[in-house]
Amino acid sequence: MNMELSRRGFLKAAGAGVAGTTLGAMGFGEAEAAVLAHVRPFKLTTTVETRNTCPYCSVACGIIMYSKGDLRKGEQADIVHIEGDVDHPTNRGTLCPKGAALKDFVHAPTRLKHPMMRKAGSDRFEQVSWDFALDRIARLMKHDRDANFIAKNAKGVPVNRWTTTGFLAASATTNETAYATYKVVRSTGIVAFDNQARV
């Protein structure tokens, strides 16, 4: 409620002309001062609640992630809790056991954060750049497609199939991303393909 700022001498009879707050005006200024003295050493901490989509399956449940600290204020943000988004029409606040354990998924030491490559003969993965990874994937796909693409079946009917490579795309995508993914993958002839557009 906004206080009317014009001091128009309303209710002069009340003689209450000094007060800036309801507590002061009501004669509880002492208690008000005690609270003020009590809270003065306290600092405000920032938490953030962020909407997102569960990355596990194509149901794409809505989630709310709670974090301490605000990235927008230049602070470090740490996720402290994740729960279902009650306003999301798909899951209305519910989550399956995998979704309910998302916080551990986020903080897992084995979580995949960069493209990784295990070279032929090596016993471990190494981090590589996105440029390298995408070039390498494109190169290998081209080799495989050139070698195994089926343009016509036994009767000579054009089929344009590429059955030796599969493609799996993520759940937390928009309609537009799903559409573009579908167009790109199907136009190469890939048959083994699953993504959000199936749902």
Add this chain to the structure above:
Amino acid sequence: MAEQSPLQPDPSMVGGVSKAPFVLPPGPLRIFTRRADRFDILASTSKLAPYLNFLGALTRAQASLVATLPALPPPDAAQIERARAAAMPPIDRASLATAPDLATTFDRLFEAAATIEMPAAAAQALSTTRQAEPGMLRAMTANVLADAIPRDSLAPHLFVAAGIQVHAARCAAALDPSTLVPIAVGVCPACGGPPGVSVVVGFSGAEGARYAVCSCCSTSWNEVRVKCIACGSTQGIGYRDTSEPGTTATVKAEVCDHCHSWIKILYQNQNPSLDPVADDVASLGLDMLMRGTDYRAAGSNPFMLGY
């Protein structure tokens, strides 16, 4: 064969995911009684105890008023129809100021309030309000209903606002909740009043849903989480609290970087005892700390103006 058990499976509880109701109508007797109890509990540990005790007694007077006042006439169907056609809330707050039942409510509340122990300044404000001419009382009522309380008479308006709370909650309780529709962000669908705080509830069927609570008629209505209920923005929402490391605050300030305002949010799903008015007053320290930020308070509570 054994007789059929009186316990029958309820398939609606299995698998179905319920939709949170849009409106929680106020049960006036229940809310004022619970609020008075909550004020008493909060007063037992708070540095603000004198004020909380006073408001507890005033809220108890509100509750006993609800229990003893004669029933209101049923709401005017034609007026509700007209309001709906114009996308307005069914209770016309402006016309409440002249409602004859409101005058009775004021008389009875002020009479009961006179028996409450209070500082001299408050007692003087009460006697001024009791002796005010009808025209003056109507003007004060209009001020409260217009959310424009003159800075130099906060105390008399507190008693008027307490009376309006009783009357408006009884009017809102008489409405059919299924007929209420959203009016706008941060506007009460029953009376058009501003929210005091918002509450994240934990009761079955709406776990984790957020309800804004009207500071005038105590109707609660569903608002999407992580959204500013002052301007409707979903961008730049953050939360401020005073929790120690490792603990979780149950009363936070929801700040909006879009309109630069803040409003309290109470996590009833963490602490079911939280009351939208009593805990708003008792968490005065948060208001004091927020005064040092560049956010403007958007919550409405006639018991703690000036923050």
